[in-house]
Amino acid sequence: MTPFAYAPVRDVNAALAQAGQAANGAFIAGGTDLIQLMQERVAEPDTLLFIGNLPLRRIAADHEGLHIGALARLADVADDALVREEAPLVVHALLETASPQVRRMATIGGNLLQRARCLYFRDATTPCNKRQPGSGCAALGGQNRLNAVLGGSDHCIAAHPSDLATALTALDASVVLEGAGGERSVPIADFYRLPGDRPDRETVLKPGELITEVKIPTAPAGRRSCFLKVRDRASFEWALAACAVALDLEDGVVAGARVVAGGVATVPWRLEQVERVLVGRAPDRAAAEAAGALAAEGAVGHGHDDFKIPLIRKTVTRALLQAGGVA
Numbered sequence: 001m002t003p004f005a006y007a008p009v010r011d012v013n014a015a016l017a018q019a020g021q022a023a024n025g026a027f028i029a030g031g032t033d034l035i036q037l038m039q040e041r042v043a044e045p046d047t048l049l050f051i052g053n054l055p056l057r058r059i060a061a062d063h064e065g066l067h068i069g070a071l072a073r074l075a076d077v078a079d080d081a082l083v084r085e086e087a088p089l090v091v092h093a094l095l096e097t098a099s100p101q102v103r104r105m106a107t108i109g110g111n112l113l114q115r116a117r118c119l120y121f122r123d124a125t126t127p128c129n130k131r132q133p134g135s136g137c138a139a140l141g142g143q144n145r146l147n148a149v150l151g152g153s154d155h156c157i158a159a160h161p162s163d164l165a166t167a168l169t170a171l172d173a174s175v176v177l178e179g180a181g182g183e184r185s186v187p188i189a190d191f192y193r194l195p196g197d198r199p200d201r202e203t204v205l206k207p208g209e210l211i212t213e214v215k216i217p218t219a220p221a222g223r224r225s226c227f228l229k230v231r232d233r234a235s236f237e238w239a240l241a242a243c244a245v246a247l248d249l250e251d252g253v254v255a256g257a258r259v260v261a262g263g264v265a266t267v268p269w270r271l272e273q274v275e276r277v278l279v280g281r282a283p284d285r286a287a288a289e290a291a292g293a294l295a296a297e298g299a300v301g302h303g304h305d306d307f308k309i310p311l312i313r314k315t316v317t318r319a320l321l322q323a324g325g326v327a
């Protein structure tokens, strides 16, 4: 590991000021991702600004919906009675995330900003445009079983790793950011960038900006939701494919649908073609199968990850059956 200075910060203003001064600094919260990257020399910050003690763990509800502080631990959010009541989809996604030990350390903001699980991104000896812009992409012709079949480019096909981000996209959540220019709120659907020719730029976060909270609008009465994750083992593993569903039912018919795929795309991937098929229908087996069949529209395999194309269709169909109460 490259030597670094360690600086705990006291409050949000001090965090922003110190981030502005550190030439190559990084915020650290739970450290469950950043420390691994530093051990592998994929990240080499010269200053670690420890934000884990900032007062950003509050979970509360008001007229806008549910607010979850960025430094709330995944385990605490999954256990919270208000989150269970207002946003069960978030609880389901978090209980499928990592392991109980990791969930006790890891934070909401850190989860949204964890880096790609692409094998080559995490191996500093190989070419990777995300780690070192312009160096090439070893995954395109290499071992790409964990990579993305949707939203990729000639420069990067890394799959987005956060289960929470997949669920939050289905809930129309926003991410609240605080930086030198003040506070702003960004819909999570606009927070992540497609890789294009700059896969190193993963979000719209500006240098030195902090995530302070996540806002989830109040769900309409009659919402049914489901988070389904397919992975190589039952726990402690990222998604090969995942699906977050939020169906708003009126008189037994789908009035609004949000269906988002995870593990198969470079960003949390709204499946609007699937949603369109569902609206106006009862959420039954016929609707789930007709809608799920469209889930892989536009998908491109790269060899080892070809299996994800039929897998995402099946995952989406199953998630819709579960959300509709059919399976």
Ligand SMILES: Cc1cc2nc3c(=O)[nH]c(=O)nc-3n(C[C@H](O)[C@H](O)[C@H](O)COP(=O)(O)OP(=O)(O)OC[C@H]3O[C@@H](n4cnc5c(N)ncnc54)[C@H](O)[C@@H]3O)c2cc1C
Residues within 6 Å of the ligand: 026, 027, 028, 029, 030, 031, 032, 033, 034, 035, 051, 070, 071, 096, 097, 098, 099, 102, 105, 106, 107, 108, 109, 110, 111, 112, 113, 114, 161, 162, 163, 164, 209, 210, 211, 212, 236, 237, 238, 239
């Ligand atoms: C074994 C293992 C299995 C896992 N499995 C899964 C899984 O199945 N699904 C899944 O979604 N995740 C999984 N994870 C990832 C895990 O959820 C993340 O490592 C964790 O959520 C990161 O949170 P953290 O607080 O530890 O972040 P840190 O490691 O402290 O930080 C991560 C990044 O976020 C930045 N950051 C942190 N907080 C803020 C903030 N408030 N504002 C601005 N920048 C910030 C840091 O600078 C850093 O760049 C797994 C991790 C491990 C180790």
Ligand code: SF4
Residues within 6 Å of the ligand: 116, 118, 119, 120, 121, 127, 128, 129, 130, 131, 136, 137, 138, 139, 140, 147, 155, 156, 157, 158, 199
């Ligand atoms: S897919 Fe992206 S993260 Fe993986 S090697 Fe290629 S550029 Fe790097």
